[in-house]
Amino acid sequence: MEGRREGARLELVCPAGTPAALRAAVEAGADCVYCGFRDETNARNFPGLNFSPEELAESIDYAHERGARVLVAINTFPRAGAEEIWHRAVDTAAQLRADAVILADMGLLAYTAERHPDLRRHLSVQAAAANAQAIEFYVEAFGVRRVVLPRVLTVQEIAAINAAVSCETEVFVFGGLCVMAEGRCALSSYATGKSPNMHGVCSPASHVRYQEEDGELVSRLGNFTIDRVPAGEPAPYPTLCKGCFSAGGKRGHVFEDPVSLDAATLLPQLAEAGVTALKIEGRQRSRSYTQAVVASFRRAVDAQAEGRAIPAGELRRLSEGQTTTAGAYRKTWR
Amino acid sequence: MSEVQGIPLFPEPLRFLLRPLPLFPLRLALNRVVARFAAERPAIFRRLGSHAEKVYLIDAVDLPFIFRLRPSAERPSIDLCRRAVSGARLGPWDARIAGPLAALLGMIHGSFDGDALFFSRDIVVEGDTEAVLALRNALDDAEIDLLSEAARLLGPAGGVVERVGRGVLSEAGRLTGVSLVRAES
Numbered sequence: 001m002e003g004r005r006e007g008a009r010l011e012l013v014c015p016a017g018t019p020a021a022l023r024a025a026v027e028a029g030a031d032c033v034y035c036g037f038r039d040e041t042n043a044r045n046f047p048g049l050n051f052s053p054e055e056l057a058e059s060i061d062y063a064h065e066r067g068a069r070v071l072v073a074i075n076t077f078p079r080a081g082a083e084e085i086w087h088r089a090v091d092t093a094a095q096l097r098a099d100a101v102i103l104a105d106m107g108l109l110a111y112t113a114e115r116h117p118d119l120r121r122h123l124s125v126q127a128a129a130a131n132a133q134a135i136e137f138y139v140e141a142f143g144v145r146r147v148v149l150p151r152v153l154t155v156q157e158i159a160a161i162n163a164a165v166s167c168e169t170e171v172f173v174f175g176g177l178c179v180m181a182e183g184r185c186a187l188s189s190y191a192t193g194k195s196p197n198m199h200g201v202c203s204p205a206s207h208v209r210y211q212e213e214d215g216e217l218v219s220r221l222g223n224f225t226i227d228r229v230p231a232g233e234p235a236p237y238p239t240l241c242k243g244c245f246s247a248g249g250k251r252g253h254v255f256e257d258p259v260s261l262d263a264a265t266l267l268p269q270l271a272e273a274g275v276t277a278l279k280i281e282g283r284q285r286s287r288s289y290t291q292a293v294v295a296s297f298r299r300a301v302d303a304q305a306e307g308r309a310i311p312a313g314e315l316r317r318l319s320e321g322q323t324t325t326a327g328a329y330r331k332t333w334r
Numbered sequence: 335m336s337e338v339q340g341i342p343l344f345p346e347p348l349r350f351l352l353r354p355l356p357l358f359p360l361r362l363a364l365n366r367v368v369a370r371f372a373a374e375r376p377a378i379f380r381r382l383g384s385h386a387e388k389v390y391l392i393d394a395v396d397l398p399f400i401f402r403l404r405p406s407a408e409r410p411s412i413d414l415c416r417r418a419v420s421g422a423r424l425g426p427w428d429a430r431i432a433g434p435l436a437a438l439l440g441m442i443h444g445s446f447d448g449d450a451l452f453f454s455r456d457i458v459v460e461g462d463t464e465a466v467l468a469l470r471n472a473l474d475d476a477e478i479d480l481l482s483e484a485a486r487l488l489g490p491a492g493g494v495v496e497r498v499g500r501g502v503l504s505e506a507g508r509l510t511g512v513s514l515v516r517a518e519s
Contacts, residue, residue: 018381018475020444047464048381048471055377205464217455234453238463286474288440288517289447318450 009305010267011277013071013170014294017049017284022059024287026068029298033063034071034102035283036200041089042073043126044283045200057096069099073283075124076200077105077183087111094119102148103127104183109142122170123147126183126197132164139167146170148279151178151261152328155269162274171270173263174293174315175281177327179256180241187240191222208238227258234258262324264297265312267304269329289318341437341456342511344396353398357414360399364412367483368403372410379407381472385465391424393432400424405469429465433457436512441470442478445513479516 014030016022025033036042038050051059060070072093078086086108093101094116101119103109104126112121125148129135138144146168149158153171162169180187188202189195196202209220216228219236226243227236236244242258244251261281263270270278278301280293293315300310315324372379379386382405392401402413402424415424431438437456440446448470451457459466481503485496503514 018471020475020477024444046471047383047385047468048475049467052380205467208463210459210463212458212460232455235455237453285449286441286444286447286470287477288444288474289450291444292447318447 008276010271010275010301011170012294012297012301013277013279014297015175015280015283015285015290016059017044017046018287019051019055019059019062021283021285021287021290022070023062024291025294026063026066028291028294030068030294032069032071032099032277033059034073034279035059036073036075037089037092039085039089040198040200041076041086043075043124043196043200043202044073045076046284047205049284053092053096056092056098060096060098064097071100071102071122072098073102073124074108075102075104075126077126077197078108079198083107083111087115090116090119100145106142109138109144113142117143120145124183125150125172128181128183132161135161135165135167139165146276148172150182152181155266155273155329158270158275159273168276169274170277170279171263171275172261172281173267173270173278174261174297177256177259177261177325178241179328185241188221191224191240203239210235210238257325259325261327262312262315263326263329264300264315265310266326266329267300267310271304285318292318340511341434341440341451344394344435349396349398353416357399357416360414361412363487364401364414365410366487368405368410368412370486371483372405372407375476376407378472378476379405381475382468385462385468388428388462388465389426390465390469391427391430391432392438393430394435394438395432396434402427427461429459429461429463429469431457431459431466431469436510439480440513442473442480443513443516444474444477445517448474477516481515 011031013032013034014025016025016033016035022033022035036044036050038052063070074086074089090101090112099120100122101112102122102124103112104124109121112119121142121144123129123138123144128150129138129147130150130153135147144167148170151172158171183197192204192207194201194204203221207222211218216230217235218228219226219238221238221240226238226240229236237258241255245254247254280297282289296315303310386405386407390403392403398417399414400417404411433456437446437451441448452459481496481499485492488495500515507514
């Protein structure tokens with residue numbers, strides 16, 4: 001069993017959309033930083049974001065010199081006939097001495113296991129592996145060493161998975177909250193023709209419009225009006241899953257409320273459940289966000305390891321919708 | 335004052351003093367900064383891609399001017415217009431980013447997160463959202479310090495001005511809550 005060593009400190013895995021954010025994360029106490037190439041091979045393919053191979057090489061050197069590791073997300077699904085783009089991304093990550101690649105597609109996992117057997121393979125949340133049997137398949141077939149669990153599991157379900165699998169698990173503790181079966185969600189694709197799964201963009205900015213109308217801020221994605229809020233309320237998020245719709249005679253957030261995950265106070269339970277690593281979402285955010293969130297979770301992880309009280313609620317101003325939740329970890333819905 | 339973030343507004347008496355400033359020397363100085371920046375920071379244009387050719391209105395709502403920026407690697411330009419001018423005279427633009435000067439400076443200097451400012455409605459974004467994101471991400475990676483950029487215009491004297499200015503502006507920033515120099519982690 002490769003799960004977390006008893007008594008080991010939880011590992012902090014932090015986002016970086018740019019080299020500056022990577023340096024901010026390392027300085028703020030990240031154990032690992034995850035990032036992606038500036039193309040469709042990763043699920044945060046946003047304008048102005050991500051790394052060229054040269055930038056990644058410099059960033060890996062920077063992190064390694066300071067004792068931090070770099071994980072490269074290549075977690076979209078290769079297009080038929082264009083697999084070479086994804087293969088090249090894996091080859092480049094291996095050549096640059098990335099500490100691991102985060103993959104979702106079985107074909108790409110097979111390619112990596114065959115061509116780069118020494119390159120550590122993590123299973124992306126995009127693979128939506130949410131039970132022990134599915135995870136063990138990836139471990140046995142492709143030598144996956146760690147799985148990033150979907151954000152729909154309770155702490156009890158995570159504990160049950162950890163008791164039955166032979167790899168490490170990583171869970172999200174802060175940031176945007178996706179409650180869909182990740183890697184299978186087609187909402188963005190339905191509205192815009194582009195999806196996080198194939199193009200690396202959920203609700204692409206090219207299709208997002210915000211407009212003041214009659215004293216309200218209106219958000220639109222493609223031809224869909226997602227939400228309209230009066231002055232003084234937080235701006236609405238531009239994704240269909242967090243939209244406000246009328247259905248069955250009621251108006252409300254049909255899929256999910258526009259809130260962010262903040263599981264800082266659950267670190268003791270997550271450690272108890274056998275989790276190895278904690279993931280912070282937000283490669284699309286600024287270096288200011290990265291610095292603040294990583295520093296806060298560094299304090300929380302250290303406090304948990306030393307049995308001290310965990311500081312909570314200090315990151316609300318940085319969350320989507322300015323509101324946070326413990327999400328599925330304390331599930332009151334199914 | 336913003337209720338959510340506590341962003342201070344540029345003081346009204348100072349705004350009044352800025353109003354009659356001649357625009358020509360300001361334009362000249364700003365264009366020199368932008369031209370130097372474009373020549374020395376090619377990475378920023380790789381991040382911007384085709385969005386470098388777009389026109390951005392940077393609207394510090396508590397200043398009497400509106401800035402009109404075209405980052406363009408080949409021919410960067412920045413213009414400023416008095417707030418009173420009509421929309422037609424501002425010319426066509428692709429994206430507008432508006433908010434208190436302190437919010438915009440905080441984003442440039444890495445003290446504030448652009449998304450948080452947007453969600454709290456301290457800043458407003460209009461027009462081409464993709465262009466705004468590209469600019470925000472490119473500037474965030476550039477780790478700009480406006481004092482350093484301005485000091486370099488002064489040639490050999492710039493070093494001294496920067497050292498003295500950094501102390502003064504850091505202290506002023508601490509007292510006012512405005513990020514007047516780049517945030518250090």
